[in-house]
Amino acid sequence: MNKLVKKILVSGEIKLKTGLHIGGTNSSLNIGGPDKFVVRNPLSNEPYIPGSSLKGKLRALLELAEGTIQQNGKTWGPTQDKTTKAGHLFGTADPKGDGQQPSRLIVRDAPILSDIEEFVNTDLPYTEAKTEVNICRITAHANPRTFERVPAGARFKLDMVLNVFSEDNEEELINSLKKSLNLLEDDYLGGQGSRGYGQVEITDLQFTPKEMAEYEPKN
DSSP states (O other): OOOEEEEEEEEEEEEESSOBOOBOOOOSOOTTSOSBOBOBOTTTOOBEEOHHHHHHHHHHHHHHHHTOOEEETTEEEOOOOTTSHHHHHHOBOOOSTTOOBOOSEEEOOEEBOSOGGGGTTSSBTTBEEEEEEEEOTTTOOEEEEEEEEBOTTOEEEEEEEEEEETTSOHHHHHHHHHHHHHHHHTSOOSSOGGGTTTOEEEEEEEEEEEEGGGGSOOO
16 A cells, blocks of 8 residues: 655745736725736735646646647546656646546645735735726737736745655655756746746755654554
8 A cells, every 4th residue: 555654845935037917806996996906815905826827837847848738639637647757846736547646746825925014005905007008909909908917026935845655766756856956947827928927946855754644653
């Protein structure tokens, strides 16, 4: 039986080099405000990076780099081959045969580390409003939209857990994760990346192993 032998705690910071927009919802009417809002913690009203957004981007980048992204007609999606590096690290959900494999990586939501005092000149609490104009190439009609985004310089807490089982290649898992993070720095996170949004830098990256003995209760 494949046995859990170790957990590796992965920590660091995500620093924004350009403004970040990861869409959220807003139930109130904001006349004259942004059309597209960022996701926020409903209790503190602070923006954060959802773990699902970060994990999905890391997986997609690794699959593109390894050439293992699954294509079905015109649709692209995550690989369901658990023998690939991406399938091994991020898991697979193929309901047929023995294709299912649990993810080895847990990605936490990334709360903002920057203080509110750092955003005194922004349009909204913690964020700025940026207007983008879409021009129709036939009629030349302008369609402006305003995006809310967290400005460059903001910092978020990176917090992940890598589970290592007895049959796993630990070095491969760590290298696959590091490769995904390296690729992310030269890509983008969130939406509107081709327009300059979402460039990030990963700093103070640390891998802290915890053996199973450390989880035994101490009486």
